[in-house]
Amino acid sequence: MSEPVVGYIHSTESFGSVDGPGVRFVTFMQGCRMRCEFCHNPDTWNIGGGQKITSQELLEEALRYRAFWGKKRWSNSKWRRTFITS
Helix, strand or coil: CCCCCEEEEEEEEEEECCCCCCCEEEEEECCCCCCCCCCCCHHHCCCCCCEEEEHHHHHHHHHCCHHHCCHHHHCCHHHHHHHHHC
């Protein structure tokens, strides 16, 4: 078995409802190099910071909240396969 792919995240929000209708599971990635002047999350800039996590662990965390996701998006099996396999 190959080594799992590991990345760094700053945090997750299990019940995000700010950017449009409905709720979503939001992942804030760690290590942004863009340094935008009016960045809303400058604490995510540190390349070496954050929580080390595998893609499988992050998916498992997100799936714990799937009961709150709308059915319309998940009914698209091509989209679902792309999300899970990427």
